[in-house]
Amino acid sequence: MVHFLPDVDLPEGIRSLFEKSRASLTIADLDREDAPLIGLNQAFFDICGYSAEESLGKNCRFLQPETGGGPVCARIREFLYESDEPEERFAIPCVTGQEPARTDPRLRPEPRPERTAQRYDLGSAT
Incomplete structure (x- = not known):
């Protein structure tokens, strides 16, 4: 099942990707x-254990433990805004179904905000 905020008008290709992907996807x-x-x-709901009502409309920081994401968050920011590497994976502490866990998202810094007007941020984890 796929859930979008009711006032969201995304292209059919993105909606189809969300329906077909076995990887956890967020936008x-x-x-x-x-x-x-x-x-x-x-797949997002299967991995994290949260419902659409608990997740939609919130910043993804709600998945972090109360102590925060730790030093990996600074490394992610550096990668997204300063690195020339095409892709990187990070182990991020998070809370899944109210239990501590780790996600392993793959990040690609394209398009970078300083190079183009970026409206959406697509996240994935397996």
């Missing part, structure tokens, strides 16, 4: 205040 709207998650697929 955040960078034009909205605090960049909330506006779309989530079934």
